[in-house]
Amino acid sequence: MDSQVVSAALQGLPPIRALLDWWRKQKRRSKVAVSTAAILAAIWYYRYRIRPMLSIKSARGKAVFVTGCDTGFGNMLAKRLDVLGFRVFAGCLSEQSAAKLKSETSAALTTLICDVTKEDQIVAAAREVEAQCPQGLYAVVNNAGVSDSFLAHVTRPEAVRRTMEINFIGTVAVNYHFFELIRRAKGRIVNMASVWGYFSGFGFGPYSASKFAVQAYSEALRQEVEGFGMKVIVIEPGLCRTPLMTVEAQKGIERTWQRAEESRKNVYVDREKFFKGCQKSLALLQYIAEDPKKVVNAYERALVSAYPRTRYTPTMNSKLFYGVSQLPDFLKDCLAKYILCPKMVAVDDV
Structure with a gap:
């Protein structure tokens, strides 16, 4: 024409x-x-x-090691990958969890006892995977994590150390000992971060610190290994209805408050009222928590995409919180004060 x-x-x-x-x-x-x-x-x-919508030709036989498969995202992901045809190595904390997962999946799935805070177990898991997959490992998914810390000024150092050991050092240790297997297959590393890795807030100090560390580590690692043909992907969920957000979070704040020094709790005129206010704040966050399948879907895309994104932010509340993280500090402080923080009256103010 x-x-x-x-x-x-x-x-x-x-x-x-x-x-x-x-x-x-x-x-x-x-x-x-x-x-x-x-x-x-x-x-x-x-x-x-x-x-990123373009997928790999086939998942059949591709080996993936996933940590934290006892419950939550890891458990759901292991089952999903097994159905898709991946050769799954599922890291579990206990024999009971491993046996239960094994009974719910195909014979192709292998369970391994792997506590990410115990380096000898990580080394043993890496050797077992190498023995079965000498050609290399398609992917490692660092899913293991905890969210049982609480107020930054109340949480004891050993509790913060535990959070860092599992959420951050565990990720580093797994990647270190599985690195050669991943490099051999020009595979990919998928790290569980969080939108709380962009900003922190009332009650999230120790947890956010661990996720800030994962974000920084992942960004550096991605740039360092690109030349080997490897990929590093970060998953950044917000609040989801998993045992981590429901059972563990509730138990965590109760345990932290009980173990806190009396001098820290006595600074509040009505310490019981303050703590109940903290529980109400947690209930509010649990109310806006979303379906964990959204995060599992993001994990799946990170693994089946031929050209995965460097970051996946799968939930609506994570996008909302990311927007909040870009606000000026005084606005973030106001939001925390009037929405999350219970009314605090110090003894000195009476």
């Missing part, structure tokens, strides 16, 4: 005609700026929206 005919046809459409008239009136510099912006937007859309 003649180009003049096409141009005439387009000009017959009012919106297109207005756009063409506007374009003709623009100066050359403006046209270059708009064209450049459009090209960059198209590249971004392709790279982060279209390309």
Whole structure:
């Protein structure tokens, strides 16, 4: 079709005609700026929206090691990957959890006892995987984590250390001992971070610190291993209805409060009222928690995509909290004060 005919046809459409008239009136510099912006937007859309939708040819036989498969995300992911045809090595804390998971999956799934705070168990797991998969490992998923710490000024150092040991040092240790297997297969590392790795808040200090560390470590690792053909992906969920958010979080704040020094609790005029206020804040967060399947879906995309994104933020509340993290500090403090923080009256203020 003649180009003049096409141009005439387009000009017959009012919106297109207005756009063409506007374009003709623009100066050359403006046209270059708009064209450049459009090209960059198209590249971004392709790279982060279209390309990650392309999947690997087949999952059959690809070996994946997943930590923290006793409950929650890890348990659900191990079952999902098993159905998809991956050769799953599921790390569990206890023999009971391992036996239960094994009874609910196919014979292709292998359970391994792996406490990420015990390096000898990580080394033993790596040797077992290497014995069965000498060609290398397609992926490691560092899913193991806890969320049982509480107020930063009340939580004892040993409790903070435990949170860091599991959420961060455990991730580092697993990646270190499985690195050669992943490099051999030009595989990928999937680390569980959190939207709380971008900002912290009332009651989240120790947990956020561990996730900040995972974010920083993952970003550096991604740049370091790219030359080996390896990929590093971060999962950044918000609040989800898992045992981590429901049972463990509730037990964690109760345990932290009970173990806190009396001098720390006695600074409040009505310490019981303050603690009940903290429990109400947790109940509010649990109320907006979302379906954990969203996170498992993100894990799946990180593993089956031929060109995975570097980050997946799978829940709506994680996107909301990320937006909050970009606010000025005084606004974040106001939100915390009037939404999350219970009314605090110190003894000195009476």
